[in-house]
Amino acid sequence: MLEDILKKHPQHEDSLIEILLEYQNVKTKRYITDEEVEQIAKYLGVTESKVCSVVSFYTFFSTEPRGKHIIQVCKDVPCYVNGSGNVLKTLEQLLNIRIGETTKDEKFTLEYTSCLGNCDGAPAMRIDGKTFTNLNPNKVKAIISEYRGVN
């Protein structure tokens, strides 16, 4: 599958982001393994360090297997001072996982992100690209049960 995507792109460093985006979308669990990093690096003639650097720069890529829903808690200062710590604690208790982990049923992955650009609504988090602001423990509980209910 990766091979087909690679073949569509010129063998040049500039194709890297395009390839990663395209691949992560079609791949289940939306993450990129070590072997795939190597394969992409080889094809483009860049180092694996380079691929890892790009993969890790963009928070929508992951190098770990991920759940169906990706919850990203903002970790930057405005959110921090407005209580993102509590948001995180609530999420960890609700989902019974620590930050960076995925639930056993592979439904949720909990991650940090840097500023979501919603500082005036701090603390903020994002689930699958949708942003939630002005969070408190109760609001978080409501949001999570909604996501649980949807499936």
Next chain:
Amino acid sequence: MVNIKINNTNVTVEEGTTILDAAKAKNIKIPTLCYYPDLDIKSDCRICTVEITGQKGLVTACSTPVRDGMEIKTNSPRVLNARKTITELMLANHDANCTACEKNMNCELQTLANTLGIDENRFESVLEMQELDTANTSITRNPNRCIKCGRCVDVCKNVQGINVLESMNRSHEMFISPKYGRYLSDEDCTFCGQCSSVCPVASITEKDDTDLVWNALDDDKKHVIVQVAPAVRVSLGEEMGQKPGSIVTTKMVAALKQLGFDRVFDTDFTADLTILEEGNELIHRITEGGKLPMITSCCPGWINLVEQQYPEIIDNLSSCKSPQQMFGALAKTYYAKKENIKPEDLFVVSIMPCTAKKYEAAREEMSADGKNRDVDAVLTTRELGKMVRQMGINFDQLEEIEFDDPFGITSGAGAIFGATGGVMEAALRTVSEVVNEKPLEKLEFESVRGLEGIKEAEVDLGGQKVKVAVAHSLSKAKQLADQVKAGTSPYAFIEVMTCPGGCIGGGGQPYNTTNAVREERIRATYQVDSDMKLRKSHENPVIQKLYEDYLTKPLSDLSHDLLHTHYHKRRT
């Protein structure tokens, strides 16, 4: 020209000059971290912050050009405060255990904290200790000391074209490492050490082998000998507080004697020997239709690059070992026998400008008896400097002592191995005399000297015009290697040195190496050459005698056994 004011003094500088350079010209020091001379301007760290009268925000001196009438304050309270905050933030994420640090008293962060008068940090430490990378024999990486200035990334990517070090993640979670926190040896690191030479702190350093050497020196049963590479005599002075380009050969020998080495020898000797072997190999390849272009093999960083990324051109490499390893092989056989020392009681140390030499000496094929290493320990110029200081030697007061016999008689051709173009020039001095059967009218091959990235020359070998090329820094070497790989290389002979400027700019050389410093070391190198009585390797009488008594002739069976090797595709 534009007129500006720095700290209330009038300064006239050329348009386009950065504030940093304008201040430097007036001897005003503005601290820098992400900026390093000759590298890209990144303006990330903001430590070079200065104030401009009438302007609201502070600006970065490294990246801001002066404008006519600008009034700059490099040391106002506002500026100092900003720098203090930046430094405190860095220290809060730094393993600031200075007394247990290799770079204590020689660290840019420490100096900064010191000059800013930081005695207490307002910020609590957020450091999460990470594992060190000690997985290879050349370079140690300590992520707990990294201040994320990005200099190493720049050197590795843009100067060397390797791109092993990269930034991972972003904002406050950003860190610098190979391949997502893994080891340098998990990637195609050449161990050139250029990253270690620009790192402002002790986050990337050579693997410290000084204890190994102290212990050998302390062991009465061991006969400990040392060889010193050509590039060390023109740089060690800097470690001892002298100015770049100082030639300290005889004091260096005296210092090594004081450290307790039984004999002090010169790698220039085996550089001469390399020329005889490699020169004859070249003549052989040209006349017998062997693989061309032939490419020099004395630089281990370059060998690593070929084995990792250019296995197709391995046969183009000269089969000669490097001078360091020729010395080791001769020491453990010829010398041990002559001096009646059991090879296992002989401990061979080399002082090199180079971190990759540590890797080379540890390669398993670099062993005459197939069991023990030919070169037991490799120290960089910096490590030698450290030992001399540890011993409390007053370097300037040392007497002048010459190298020991027999491996102390050398030629100027061996001496220039330390500079880019030097191996080529040394080889041409010998090869053209052998082939043309008459003395050279002019010894100097100026077209292959200097800091130009790729240099070319055309030489007359027995009526045949032959093109040669010289590259230094791996990004330039890759250009020539690509041609060879594609079969379009117009050259018969290519010299490659991994480090910018050649070994004089090696990854183990004194800190603060810039192009200006490289120029000085190069000038000194050619000075050493022109001061020598002997200028051509084949005229070295001790080399001639070594062939008569032992090796018989260049490329003999014994030469092949001891002085040549094979390379193969691999990951280091």
